[in-house]
Amino acid sequence: MVEFKSVNEFRLKGGKYFMPCISIDCVIFGFHAGQLKVLLLTIANYSSCGLPAGFIYKEEHIDASAKRILLERTGLSDIFLQQFYIFGDPKRCDENITKAVFEKAGITAPADNWLLQRFLTIGYYALVDFEKVNAKPDYFSETCEWYDIDNLPPLAMDHAQIVQKALLTLRTHLRYEPVGYNLLPAKFTMPELQSLYETILGQKLDRRNFQRKMLSYGILKKLKEQRKGVAHKAPYLYSFDLRKYHKALEEGFQSAW
Incomplete structure (x- = not known):
């Protein structure tokens, strides 16, 4: 340089x-x-x-x-x-x-x-x-x-x-690759992950279908911790399984959104 x-x-x-x-x-x-x-x-x-x-x-x-x-x-x-x-x-x-x-x-x-x-x-x-x-x-x-x-x-x-x-x-x-690891904190809730996807896509997603789809990819780890200080039932926290996450980045998902 x-x-x-x-x-x-x-x-x-x-x-x-x-x-x-x-x-x-x-x-x-x-x-x-x-x-x-x-x-x-x-x-x-x-x-x-x-x-x-x-x-x-x-x-x-x-x-x-x-x-x-x-x-x-x-x-x-x-x-x-x-x-x-x-x-x-x-x-x-x-x-x-x-x-x-x-x-x-x-x-x-x-x-x-x-x-x-x-x-x-x-x-x-x-x-x-x-x-x-x-x-x-x-x-x-x-x-x-x-x-x-x-x-x-x-x-x-x-x-x-x-x-x-x-x-x-x-x-x-x-729709074909995982997104979130670079945009979210290390620990996040499923509603926070869904909010990210909805914001990027510009549309609302069904809560149950979203959770089922995300869990089916095997890239998330459910933690024993729960989000504290929320008005409703405290949701569980998740983190990304980085090995599986990066594999999905290279190979893509088997099924798209």
């Missing part, structure tokens, strides 16, 4: 080290208080929000790039990442954003500057435990904040489309 002396040096000379016209955008999902949330950055010198994004070094694997970009842009590490789509609309890049940032930073960039070119972007989505995340903005950003997926601010370029595609992909994966 290259250590740039300043943000301006990165903007002017970064094209020498990164793959031309290819970027990575990351949709980071978290779950809190019955809401699916997305982590967004406020672009410095532009006052608009966008996804954590970055570029691929010429000798770097794209999966390694996605992990590095998340670490550099948000401080997050060791989280689940899934590549889901390539966005290649010729009009997806808005060079006016880059020009405005250059202008506010006092940079005079040539017309063929690498950041002013058309970019294809590879989408990744990440699933994280909201309670464990302490994301911080980098020097390209003013803030790094969670937003409810149903109440997102206006996003730069095609980032709103990327978020929606990530959500549709997550919903598809949810």
Whole structure:
């Protein structure tokens, strides 16, 4: 990796080290208080929000790039990442954003500057435990904040489309693969797991059918503990059997939702 002396040096000379016209955008999902949330950055010198994004070094694997970009842009590490789509609309890049940032930073960039070119972007989505995340903005950003997926601010370029595609992909994966380990605390109740699934799918699920289906997969361990401090009958706590969970991630479920 290259250590740039300043943000301006990165903007002017970064094209020498990164793959031309290819970027990575990351949709980071978290779950809190019955809401699916997305982590967004406020672009410095532009006052608009966008996804954590970055570029691929010429000798770097794209999966390694996605992990590095998340670490550099948000401080997050060791989280689940899934590549889901390539966005290649010729009009997806808005060079006016880059020009405005250059202008506010006092940079005079040539017309063929690498950041002013058309970019294809590879989408990744990440699933994280909201309670464990302490994301911080980098020097390209003013803030790094969670937003409810149903109440997102206006996003730069095609980032709103990327978020929606990530959500549709997550919903598809949810029907064939386990989801929850990266979004819930280590111990959770069956109603909490059902609430997560309902929030992602955007629909209500029958309680008995949901519990029967989830238990049939063999990925849950029922604990002897019960959730305390609830108004009604205290529900039992569950945890994921990680060996079976990861096997299901690799092989998928035998029957979908």
